[in-house]
Amino acid sequence: MSVDRLFVALDMVELDAAQKLARSLAGSAGGLKIGLEFFAANGPAGVARLVATRQRIFLDLKFHDIPNTVAGAVRSAAALGPYMLNVHAAGGRAMMEAAAKAAAEGAARVGKPKPLVIAVTVLTSLSDEDLRDVGQAVPVADQVKRLALLARKSGLDGVVCSAREVAGLRAECGPEFKLVVPGIRPSWAASNDQKRIMGPGDAVTQGADFLVVGRPITGAPDPRAAARSIAQEIAKGATP
Numbered sequence: 001m002s003v004d005r006l007f008v009a010l011d012m013v014e015l016d017a018a019q020k021l022a023r024s025l026a027g028s029a030g031g032l033k034i035g036l037e038f039f040a041a042n043g044p045a046g047v048a049r050l051v052a053t054r055q056r057i058f059l060d061l062k063f064h065d066i067p068n069t070v071a072g073a074v075r076s077a078a079a080l081g082p083y084m085l086n087v088h089a090a091g092g093r094a095m096m097e098a099a100a101k102a103a104a105e106g107a108a109r110v111g112k113p114k115p116l117v118i119a120v121t122v123l124t125s126l127s128d129e130d131l132r133d134v135g136q137a138v139p140v141a142d143q144v145k146r147l148a149l150l151a152r153k154s155g156l157d158g159v160v161c162s163a164r165e166v167a168g169l170r171a172e173c174g175p176e177f178k179l180v181v182p183g184i185r186p187s188w189a190a191s192n193d194q195k196r197i198m199g200p201g202d203a204v205t206q207g208a209d210f211l212v213v214g215r216p217i218t219g220a221p222d223p224r225a226a227a228r229s230i231a232q233e234i235a236k237g238a239t240p
């Protein structure tokens, strides 16, 4: 269903407000993305409160450390019952393999299904020049492709990518690899600080599995109606 593809980014630290929004979006969104800000403020107990609203949770904590440490973190995170969590592909193959295994172990420990484990390739805040500064003398686009293929080989379920990377990665990584895409704006929403935006229908047509949308929904006078309207655009893109 088109609504299942829509994850709402709750970029907020207030637990009560997040819970209220989670409840009001029931049935109008496929899940919620919570990240480091939320986690630093509310911890695992805060995540558990959102999981309890029965919304699917994308736990966007972008783990990046040695394999043993990431495995430990992923095992605990998976036991909280998220639908999806992520790590940095730049942590390397052994780290990603350890993350995939630990996700299965952590979820099994509490009798929950294994979360999707996806990778962040190159942060969209980094330019070709920024990569050169850290010793990676390759264009961003090449590095994104390289890391996406490495994530797939390491047994991960997909990657987060920008709208402009979707079509290329879909062709490169095959139909089963999940592509999770932020930077989505319906025509009626402001672009805010997003520089390269795409409409929900186009992103899905190009191969996105999940769309992450924040402010157009969380900042709308009626978030539920905004989410529904975006789900309708997704439906149109899914059946071209």
Ligand code: C5P
Pocket: 009, 011, 035, 123, 124, 125, 160, 161, 162, 182, 183, 184, 192, 194, 212, 213, 214, 215, 216
């Ligand atoms: O409010 P907006 O729709 O711009 O929120 C998009 C969400 O996706 C935010 O949580 C943002 O941090 C995240 N994100 C992004 N671009 C990336 C990766 C993540 O906008 N490349």
